[in-house]
Amino acid sequence: MKLPIYLYGSEVLRTPAKQADMDRKEEIAALIADMEETLATADGCGLAAPQVGVSERIIMVDGRELADTYPYLKDFKRVMINPVVLEESSVTADYSEGCLSVPGIFAEVRRPAKIKVEFFNEKFEKVTEEFDKFACRMVQHELDHLDGKIFVDKVAPIRRKLIAKKLQNIARGKVSAHYKTKID
Numbered sequence: 445m446k447l448p449i450y451l452y453g454s455e456v457l458r459t460p461a462k463q464a465d466m467d468r469k470e471e472i473a474a475l476i477a478d479m480e481e482t483l484a485t486a487d488g489c490g491l492a493a494p495q496v497g498v499s500e501r502i503i504m505v506d507g508r509e510l511a512d513t514y515p516y517l518k519d520f521k522r523v524m525i526n527p528v529v530l531e532e533s534s535v536t537a538d539y540s541e542g543c544l545s546v547p548g549i550f551a552e553v554r555r556p557a558k559i560k561v562e563f564f565n566e567k568f569e570k571v572t573e574e575f576d577k578f579a580c581r582m583v584q585h586e587l588d589h590l591d592g593k594i595f596v597d598k599v600a601p602i603r604r605k606l607i608a609k610k611l612q613n614i615a616r617g618k619v620s621a622h623y624k625t626k627i628d
């Protein structure tokens with residue numbers, strides 16, 4: 445089932461998400477299926493449960509559509525349940541980011557270049573994996589959503605000033621997106 449995507453300005457996007465209850469595997473699997481359908485319809489490359497109004501620590505990233513720009517992402521798809529960052533590099537990288545909850549805004553963000561993450565995958569297996577390059581960036585962006593953070597918080601102040609008006613419009617629901625959105 446396709447779910448509406450909550451927009452910038454929604455409370456759920458600012459609320460730290462709680463641990464997903466691993467005893468409720470069927471519910472988690474159903475949510476993941478809905479999120480996958482929602483993400484595919486929206487042509488996004490990542491989605492966090494809070495973006496569909498569920499304040500639980502579940503994210504997914506899908507880089508397959510980005511393979512033209514980043515060939516190494518051609519098979520890159522991950523579902524992460526209750527992810528925990530174990531390590532972050534002190535070396536940073538700059539990439540332009542966008543977000544389905546913030547339609548039409550893209551801005552450069554500086555973050556650690558590499559991270560190591562422990563998580564449960566869609567088969568509920570515990571995995572530890574290191575990420576770098578744009579894969580790392582996609583994961584970091586989604587992890588932020590679990591802590592109530594949005595990428596525009598991390599944009600350099602001068603650029604933030606430039607996008608402030610657009611953000612206000614989104615928070616008022618004045619936005620055009622080709623997928624279903626919601627503000628609450």
Ligand SMILES: [Zn+2]
Pocket residue numbers: 542543544545585586589
């Ligand atoms: Zn996002």
